[in-house]
Amino acid sequence: MELRYESNPDPGRWRHRRKEGSGRTVVAVVMVLLLVGVLGGGAWYGYQRFSGMFLAADYDGPGTGEVVVEVKKGDSASAIAETLHKAGVVKSPEAFVSAAKNNTDSKDIQVGSYKVRKEMKASAALLMLLDLKNKAGNRVTIPEGWTHMQVFEALSKASGIPVADFDKAAEDPQALGVPAVWFKRNDGKKVDKKNIEGFLYPATYEIPEKATAEDILKPIIKNFNAEMDKLKFVETVNSKLKSQNISPYEALVAASIAQVEALLDEDMGPVARVLYNRAYNGDFPCGCLQLDSTVNYWLRLTGAGAKSSDKLRTDELHNPDNPYRYNVPGMAIGPISNPGEVALKGAMDPPKSNFYFFVTIDDKGTTAYGVTNDDHEDNKKIACKNGIPICG
Template identity: 40%
Template sequence: MKDHLETSIFGDEEEPRAGAAPSPASRPLTRREAREAELAALRQSRRGGRRSKGKPSVLRRLAVIVLALAVVGGGVAIAYTYLRPVVAEFLESNDYPGPGSGTVRITVEQGAGGSAIARVLADEDVVKSTKAFIEAAKNEPRSAGIQPGVYEMQKQMKATDALAVLVDPANRIVTRAVVPEGKWAKEIYPILSEATGIPVAEYERAAKDAEALGLPASAKGNVEGYLFPASYEFEPDTTAADHLARMVAETTKRLEALGVAPEQMERTMVVASLVEAEARFEADRPKVARVVENRLAEDMPLQFDSTVNYAIGKHGITTTDKDRASDSPYNTYRVKGLPPGPIGNPGESAIKAAAQPADGPWLYFVTVDPAKGTTKFAVTFEEHQANVAEFQAWCQANKGKC
């Protein structure tokens, strides 16, 4: 007989189906039925209230539900713990709203690409993510032209604002110094000092460390001639030694490009310094270098006023009898051969002329019109004397300029 006390998993008693036969409980029991019911109850009690097979108890159903909820609930907790950062990345912005605050200096290294720059910015908390900066850079054609250097930026900037700082070269923090051709080393130090604020004494001290400066061994520790004249941009926190080393490197780079061996670099720079001092125009410089080589080959003294003026520490286009009487090894009127070192710091065209002199028989030259820089070359002494007379006539017409 079916046990009508069976209930749903939600604990509600089932209603009789429509048309079903009335339950025996709906009429009075006979004495026989009552005894049978009594015996059935006793047997049920002895079996410990076991249900028939295939019919799970209400408690068993409830246990399954509770276990399922526990499993589901635990999965939700685990998912929340591990998936929250991933979800947050999609839900939260990868960019700061800007405009940012504070200041931080960012260095863009030589050759750094967009990803490398993005990492630097993200590491310094200038931008919120590398992705934000890279996306901004993709939409800005000028981003390919970001120049290496130091930039002053803010923390937590909008990526497009950070990019706008970097694409403008005017935002690079640099110290600019312009070094003209032909200056002596002792004249260059004040130029650098004025631009950088570093005392002249520090440049003088740095110039004595030949190894740190990268001077070729043939220079014998003398920096004169190797401070390449150019327009320089020095980054913040660089030293006097850094500046001089960079200038020396510019000179040796050009010597190497011309195929000058290290052991010949000093001689080349001595000739180049003479060419720089004596010739104004680029077209004349290889010819002046040839005059130097031809006179040395003929064992003739160079007789350059520029070397004498370097020895006595003055600038000019002529010398006096007293000047030419000095016993300095730089006095090429009295001492044959090249001076013991460069007499200034030549530019690229003078260096090239010294390394590659023009072909020609000239032994003499003189600038006949110093105002215009007009220079005439001669093979014979008589030709040269005629040119010298032209120069002297110019001096007579321009008192105080010779």
């Protein structure tokens, strides 16, 4: 390609000049080389001077010491980068932003305070923010099957907030975020709308500094809602258990009982089916659950403490003041624990069976099932032989 200049309207003419013009050509070449040298030196100087503007400055090592930084709600990668830079964690905000762009997991950084190190490589700082083990402050783990009383004691210990404050905040579960759909039954029994049992989803939660009881309980309820949405619990119950006219709340009650009664994951569903067979089929003699676990729940509520099956007295099993008593007809009036994912899945879509009895028969947690009371008595003999404390 030939270039046209204003001073040379015919770009082809210079190639046919006479030799006497060659001296000027050499001079021009020398001038060009000198110019390139000057420009090259300037470019190198400019690179040295301004490279920090184009390449993000970053530390090389894993860092030293410890510093606590806070990721706030709504923080972007840039906002987090500024926080880290001001705290002396990363060498430049740009380095962290670049690391975040190169790691798709960066979107999973959670709100909270984190323990990180000073002067660390940006990509390493990002990994520390993604690891929940580095979260600062108190955390509480709610295991499957805990009652709200156990949960509140743990939350109180971690936060310093009195149990009474949690009890007070829990009196209005809907204000904490429990949807109204969870306070409906199809069996004619009234739902206690002040009962938070069953809604404290088992997981690990961070306890924010200077939080109130409400501040701590709301995220737990929010997580319950999210997990139930993920499981499609309401939709599944309304579909799979429609023939027995079981509401989501009644299924939640069943899940809470299965969580306590079944020791192995594989038995959560079968045990829930036994509960439905007893409470809703209409051909079980009393139409009741006849469970020690519901009786023990009441004993815990009243401060008496739970007992093993062989220690429960007849007056405790059949106390007319106990709404969870042994022979009360139908499904229990409310949850007796806070069930986890496996129990919830088992209760929302249990395998079909004609079993009306179940009992743990060994120390491995094996559950045996029966159709008739004779089946059940035979299974109890096996349990007693194996040393399971059900024989009075």
